[in-house]
Amino acid sequence: MTFSIAFAYLEGERLNNVVWALQRFQSLFLRRDILPGVIITDRDLALMNTVKIVFPEATNLLCWFHIDKNVKAKSKTLVGKKMHEIMSGSLGEFGGLSF
Numbered sequence: 001m002t003f004s005i006a007f008a009y010l011e012g013e014r015l016n017n018v019v020w021a022l023q024r025f026q027s028l029f030l031r032r033d034i035l036p037g038v039i040i041t042d043r044d045l046a047l048m049n050t051v052k053i054v055f056p057e058a059t060n061l062l063c064w065f066h067i068d069k070n071v072k073a074k075s076k077t078l079v080g081k082k083m084h085e086i087m088s089g090s091l092g093e094f095g096g097l098s099f
Contacts, residue, residue, distance in 0.1 A: 002040070018046045022054040042066040 006028075008021040029035055038059045041047045043066060051060045 005036075013044055013046050015046045015050065018044075018050040019053065022047075022050050026054055 006025050008025075010017045010021060026035070035055060036058050038061060039051050039055060040061045040063050041051065042063050048060055051058060
């Protein structure tokens with residue numbers, strides 16, 4: 001089961017801001033032997049690097065929602081470009097299709 005534990009609104013995504021937020025989050029745990037084992041992020045490099053510092057034992061995974069969103073955006077761009085090339089006839093005799 002996946003669920004959100006905390007949210008932090010930061011002035012910027014600089015490393016020192018993210019370290020501060022994760023350290024505040026860490027201080028909420030009463031026992032050090034039950035810290036999070038997995039932390040899911042959206043590929044924010046400052047956050048990913050901070051997780052390694054503040055929660056060195058945790059596994060850092062990428063959020064499936066954000067991966068899916070990025071794949072759709074990239075594929076839409078590539079497919080749109082390919083369709084434009086096909087429609088404009090710039091892919092050669094067979095419109096870029098391979099047989």
